[in-house]
Amino acid sequence: MMSSNINYSPEGNESIPQEIEEAVTRATLDLLPTKSKKQYELAYKRFVEWCDRNNVAGKYSENVMLAYFDQNSKIWKSSTLWAHFSMIKGMLNVENNQDIKALDDKYLMFKVVAVMGILGACRREELCQMSLNNIEDLGNTLVVNIPDSKTRVSRNFTVITET
CATH class of the missing domain: 1.20.5 (Single alpha-helices involved in coiled-coils or other helix-helix interfaces)
Structure with missing residues (x-):
């Protein structure tokens, strides 16, 4: 009879060696600062x-x-x-062992607004004033024009995808 140093993953029938399970446990604990x-x-x-x-x-x-x-x-x-x-x-x-993720089909617009707000250091009003006309799609690059608001100066930032 074999020793029980192999676990089975919850996703299927694949066996996972005990050393890998221990490494996963250590890595998971290291997620916390x-x-x-x-x-x-x-x-x-x-x-x-x-x-x-x-x-x-x-x-x-x-x-x-x-x-x-x-x-x-x-x-x-x-x-x-x-x-x-x-x-x-x-x-x-x-x-x-639960990763809470907002599903794209329900929350994609919120994610896009959050990313644009963070990357563009946007104020609430600036995000509200933006429209699709403020975004230029250049293939693997987006150029985002943030309309003037409190500072009365418009500014741009780019989002570049990896190819």
């Missing part, structure tokens, strides 16, 4: 407790997180919401 690990754990603990109080314990999904952050948006600044989202998402990956 050492200096702020306690903050991550505290943010996760608060989220789990909120889930327990709201009868959604163990049902961690995009919708549950949306409800959690919607409720907290009334008391937290946007930077705090973002930090807590990032920490909880990391902890869900480590503790539950």
